[in-house]
Amino acid sequence: MKYQTPSTSKEAAVLIQGERGQAFVLAGGTDLMVRMKGRFVEPDLLVDIKQIPAMQSIKKLATGFRIGAAVSAAEMGENTSLKKTWPGVVESANLIGSDQIQNRCTIAGNLCNASPAADAVPALIAAGAKVNVVGPQRRRTVAVEKVITGPGTTSLRKGEVVEAITLPKRPPKSGDAYLRFTPRSEMDIAVVGAGVSLTLDSNLVIKSARVALGAVAPTPLLVPAAAQAIVGTKLNKAALNLLAQACCAACNPIDDKRGTIEFRTEVAGVLAQRAAKMAYQRARGK
Amino acid sequence: MMAGTLVSTMINGDATEFVCQTGETLLEVLRNRLGLTGSKEGCGTGDCGACSVTLDGRLVCSCLVLGVEAQGREVGTVEGLADGDSLHPLQSNFIKHAALQCGICTPGFLIASKALLDRNSNPTDEEIRFALAGNLCRCTGYDKIVRAVRATATELRKK
Amino acid sequence: MADDPKFKNRKFKAVGTRPPRPDGLDKVTGRAKYGADTFAPGQLVALVLRSPHAHAQIKRIDTSKAEKLKGVKAVITSKDLPDVTNGDRDLYDTLENCLARDRALYDGHAVAAVAAIDELTARKALKLIRVTYKVLPHVTDVDAAMKPGAPIVQPRVYTRGVSPKPKSPSNVAKVSEFGHGDVEAGFKAADVVVEKSYKTEQTHQGYIEPHACLASVGPDGHGELWVTTQGHFVYRNTCAALLGMDVAKLKVTASEIGGGFGGKTHVWMEPIALALSRKANRPVKLEMTRDEVFRSTGPTSSTSIDVKIGVKKNGTITAASAELRYQDGAFPGIWAMLGAMTAYACYDLKNVKTIGYDVLVNRPKVAAYRAPSAPMAAFAVESTINEVAAKIGMDPVDFRIKNAAKEGTKSSYGPTYGPIGIGPTLAAVKKHPHMRGKLGKNQGRGMACGFWFNFGGETCTDLNIGVDGTVTLTVGTVDVGGARASLSLIAAEELGIPYERVKCNIADTGSLGHNHMTDGSRGTFSSGMSTIFAARHAIEELCQRAANTWEIPVKDVVWHEGNAIAKGKKHKQLQPLSLGDLAAGSENTGGPIAGHSQIVADGAGVSFASHICDIEVDPETSATKVVRYTVIQDAGKAIHPDYVEGQFQGGAAQGIGWALNEEYIYGDDGRLQNPGFLDYRIPVCSDLPFIDTQILEIPNPNHPYGIRGVGETSIVPPLAAIGNALSDITGVRMTHVPMSPPRIRKAIKEKQA
Structure with missing residues (x-):
């Protein structure tokens, strides 16, 4: 197995495209190394992206935040500005594994690992995040919900590397939240996850919203019907009920070692309601 | 057989060099090549924390770090916790x-x-x-x- | 034996204190050497090829390509471990479990193994081994395995314990019946009869250290094994028997052990390491991965249990019965038998009957797990006890107190009890502030009782006095959680010297007589007893040396607080001789001074506990959290209270994990779906509250200090205590463990419907 530490995104893309065998990006390694340990993958090339300057930092731009692909979840939690603007996104990243994992794992890795239960992804979808992709020839930007195509598969082409994830500029009176259900209080994979991002008008009526669910379908889901259920409301009981109904209706889960269809479907509605309430309170500035 | 990689690091404050295969984890290097068996493998998948070390001051599972990733970095293990004969x-x-x-x-x-x-x-x-x-x-x-x-x-x- | 009536008035000096443990420094500095922490010159790395099938005929194993790979030094299959078991059925089962012979019996069953110069080479070699399987029908559920037409797991197994002797093989390996009185008459006499059925899923001990060993065997038939084990003497005997070696020529050294809880009482892959080493004539290191630990070592049984209890309106139980079906994995065990024995051990019953069915399935061979088989039986019985109490409108603690076993009760499994702790633990529950603590929103409270037999067994101990008067205590029971501290305290107590002057070592098998393993909560009980006898033996010698020095008859010498004292006025001019004085002069008074003891430590006192638990349940998701927990248990005598509390807390934590989340999940294909710590969910630090403990001391009359084993009982009550707390808050009786959120949710909805 070869190990390379390129210093530019393009160099990384070229290395991966040029590999005849199996090539993998190594960011935090918290998923990849587990798969290597279990011999589920046996890479011929690892491209460690942690020495690429463009991937190493969180930047606050006029257009929003740009989070480099090699930035760890812990570093996101330490960025007060990011945390203040996108508390739900940061919380979702900070739910991935233990402190040990936090210090290594990245949201780009969480996305590219393409698990239906990835914690960061519903929050990123709710936030309307975009993914900056660098290929050997060209760059492109893609909506985060377009990246995962199925369990373990993405729309990235061979040689394409995620350089950063960007979060849009935040209007005033906005809030987001992510909640997940796990049997244990820590160190678990989401049985259900729900992310909500919303913006209020001056009368505290929800002006716009995005709702996303995790672990209830082959991919994390953007649920426009759930957003519609709460837009134009102050999140009253009726709106919350419609929100839960829309979420449950969007679920297409499986029975597996982590949960049942019945449980996931029901709890998806419960968590979406709770996340919406939390996002609403945050948008109100409470 | 592929040649190993030479890695220079600081381990518990001491400059340390080792040669390892690229697929070897930092935990394997510590235990099998450097004799630092205080870090344990309980799972090999980052779920138990028995292999916890610090890498440039940050807590990590050494089973999820490659040995080659330690190049130029500082590693702290349980063997370096005590200060001489006085325990932490x-x-x-x-x-x-x-x-x-x-x-x-x-x-x-x-x-x-x-x-x-x-x-x-x-x-x-x-x-x-x-x-x-x-x-x-x-x-x-x-x-x-x-x-x-x-x-x-x-x-x-x-x- | 060893019945000392004076222990009750005995004032202890060392025993009962909490000094630092002697192995503490090594363990906080990373210096302590566990199973995987030792290396031998020229050692090879071994890896095991395991069956991916739950049940398959092994038609052919082609190892030729693997053998030809450069760097591979040995490849073995069952042919390299020929059957030398001489008709010993248990030993043959162990042999077949170590390395599959004509059939693979479960997902993870070892099929072949390689030893190579490094892991990379060994891994390549494993891939070059070609196994031709014919997949056979399998069964993994205990109830399904008992149905007519179920795939037969072991054609050589005919049901034991029934007459006439069956004519065809069966998955029911053994039927065991216990009890007394007339249960049918008892049920007729009852005002209320409650019948309930329960299921519990399979759990694993979950020790953090995977199995690991370093084996070295030469063509001369001599060998050494360094291994993480609860019983190196037992491992030696088993390995020697399986490899056809002389017991004396295999020296086994127990490493520090990173948890066992019963799972390191059986050999799993050690004979493979020895066979590889013998074939390669090189030292071989073999470490299991976590995946292998889950798939291929011995978890505890999954069960299916029916309980029936009849009661008078005044709260007297008139009859109790139970049918307990426990799966043993692919090899016969005694697990249902133990369940049937323990089920009603807490109660004083006129009419009681339990039947245990030990059932074979295509899962790994079941091993002991802390009070093996008792938690599941207690879950079924203690849950039903609460249902019965509710039916007659009686407080569940009062109901238990009314029916609790006491001294003189004929136990449900046969023997008549001596002084026991069930009554006192229940009385302590009644008085405990926890029972009066205010419950918060969405919180409920439950309690339950538990029992474990405890065990004694073969024990051999040496005590050597150094020239400076310090004492080397050499024991043969592995220290799983602080025993060296406890045994040092006992030696210090008996000799009348400070704790700091005793050093306790665990001997290898070449240095001491046979010792049974550390199981059955026997470590401190039996090695403690043997240490006392060894110390007394040394004291006899010390008194003799003093007599020789003083030139007086030995009958005039007594040992008191670390000194030989000459009795009587006629010797009043003789100054006491301390242990140090006698040690310093030993060269001239007869040479080295030592004590020795070799015993079967009989009379392990039975142990009881009562637990109280508060839980909080999210009304919308059924997420469950234990918010307060209290363990009350009889220790007989707590030698080192810190480590007694530690046993109470650790057992409770394992029971809580079992109750709420832990389970083996098999797919329809018979493969284990969650062989890792991510999806086999043992409690993490943030899942648990502080676990309060109350140590009761009802002396065991069979031990000089009154010690009872303390290690196991604490895992018995939590399943039912949590089930009862869940019932308190949700109104739903959970009958399926683990009581995971999806199961609780479903049960609540079914009740609402």
Whole structure:
């Protein structure tokens, strides 16, 4: 197995495209190394992206935040500005594994690992995040919900590397939240996850919203019907009920070692309601 | 057979060089090549924390770090916790509070506890519990571990 | 034996104190050496090829390509471990479990193994081994395995314990019946009869240290094994028997052990390491991965249990019965038998009957797990006890107190009890502030009782006095959680010297007589007893040396607080001789001074516990959290209270994990779906509250200090205590463990419907 530490995104893309065998990006390694340990993958090339300057930092731009692909979840939690603007996104990243994992794992890795239960992804979808992709020839930007195509598969082409994830500029009176259900209080994979991002008008009526669910379908889901259920409301009981109904209706889960269809479907509605309430309170500035 | 890679690091403050295969984890290097067997493999998948070390001061599972990634970086292991013949207060308090039974998880708990106290000198019990959630102990029910960490925090604040 | 009537008035000096443990420093500095922490010159790395099938015929194993790979030094299959078991059925089962012979019996069953110069080479070699399987029908559920037409797991197994002797093989390996009185008459006499059925899923001990060993065997038939084990003497005997070696020529050294809880009482892959080493004539290191630990070592049984209890309106139980079906994995065990024995051990019953069915399935061979089989039986019985109490409108603690076993009760499994702790633990529950603590929103409270037999067994101990008067205590029971501290305290107590002057070592098998393993909560009980006898033996010698020095008859010498004292006025000019004085002069008074003891430590006192638990349940998601927990248990005598508390807390934590989340999940294909710590969910630090403990001391009359084993009982009550707390808050009786959120949710909805 070869190990390379390129210093530019393009160099990384070229290395991966040029590999005849199996090539993998190594960011935090918290998923990849587990798969290597279990011999589920046996890479011929690892491209460690942690020495690429463009991937190493969180930047606050006029257009929003740009989070480099090699930035760890812990570093996101330490960025007060990011945390203040996108508390739900940061919380979702900070739910991935233990402190040990936090210090290594990245949201780009969480996305590219393409698990239906990835914690960061519903929050990123709710936030309307975009993914900056660098290929050997060209760059492109893609909506985060377009990246995962199925369990373990993405729309990235061979040689394409995620350089950063960007979060849009935040209007005033906005809030987001992510909640997940796990049997244990820590160190678990989401049985259900729900992310909500919303913006209020001056009368505290929800002006716009995005709702996303995790672990209830082959991919994390953007649920426009759930957003519609709460837009134009102050999140009253009726709106919350419609929100839960829309979420449950969007679920297409499986029975597996982590949960049942019945449980996931029901709890998806419960968590979406709770996340919406939390996002609403945050948008109100409470 | 592919040639190994030469890696230069600082381990517990000492300049250390080793040769390893690219597929080897930092844990394997520490244990099998450098004789630092204080870090343990309980799972190899980042779920138990028995292999916890610090990498440039950050707490990580050494089973999820490649040996080659340690190039130019600083690694801290349980073997470097004591200062000569004086134990780190966490070490003394783990003994005093009977915070270990079999002891296999102890090195990982010590490293994780130190990482916690380095950034939070006055953690609540809940903060201690969540900071140590990445370290599994099957013997103690965590009761005496949390007490030992709390006692250490109190002791260190008095210093 | 060893019945000392004076222990009750005995004032202890060392025993009952909490000094630092002697192995503490090594364990906080990373210096302690566990199973995987030792290396030998020229050692090879071994890896095991395991069956991916739950049940398959092994038609052919082609190892030729693997053998030809450069760097591979040995490849073995069952042919390299020929059957030398001489008709010993249990030993043959162990042999077949170590390395599959004509059939693979479960997902993870070892099929072949390689030893190579490094892991990379060994891994390549494993891939070159070609196994031709014919997949056979399998069964993994205990109830399904008992149905007619179920795939037969072991054609050589015919049901034992029934007459006439069956004519065809069966998955029911053994039927065991216990009890007394007339249960049918008892049920007729009852005002209320409650019948309930329960299921519990399979759990694993979950020790953090995977199995690991370093084996070295030469063509001369001599060998050494360094291994993480609860019983190196037992491992030696088993390995020697399986490899056809002489017991004396295999030296086994127990490493520090990173948890066992019963799982390291059986050999799993050690004979493979020895066979590889013998074939390669090189030292071989073999470490299991976590995946292998889950798939291929011995978890505890999954069960299916029916309980029936009849009661008078005044609260007297008139009859109790139970049918307990426990799966043993692919090899016969005694697990249902133990369940049937323990089920009603807490109660004083006129009419009681339990039947245990030990059932074979295509899962790994079941091993002991802390009070093996008792937690599941207690879950079924203690849950039903609460249902019965509710039916007659009686407080569940009062109901238990009314029916609790006491001294003189004929136990449900046969023997008549001596002084026991069930009554006192229940009385302590009634008085405990926890029972009066205010419950918060969405919180409920439950309690339950538990029992374990405890065990004694073969024990051999040496005590050597150094020239400076310090004492080397050499024991043969592995220290799983602080025993060296406890045994040092006992030696210090008996000799009348400070704790700091005793050093306790665990001997290898070449240095001491046979010792049974550390199981059955016997470590401190039996090695403690043997230490006392060894110390007394040394004291006899010390008194003799003093007599020789003083030139007086030995009958005039007594040992008191670390000194030989000459009795009587006629010797009043003789100054006491301390242990140090006698040690310093030993060269001239007869040479080295030592004590020795070799015993079967009989009379392990039975142990009881009562637990109280508060839980909080999210009304919308059924997420469950234990918010307060109290363990009350009889220790007989707590030698080192810190480590007694530690046992109470650790057992409770394992029971809580079992109750709420831990389970083996098999797919329809018979493969284990969650062989890792991510999806086999043992409690993490943030899942648990502080676990309060109350140590009761009802002395065991069969031990000089009154010690009872303390290690196991604490895992018995939590399943039912949590089930009862769940019932308190949700109104739903959970009958399926683990009581995971999806199961609780479903049960609540079914009740609402």
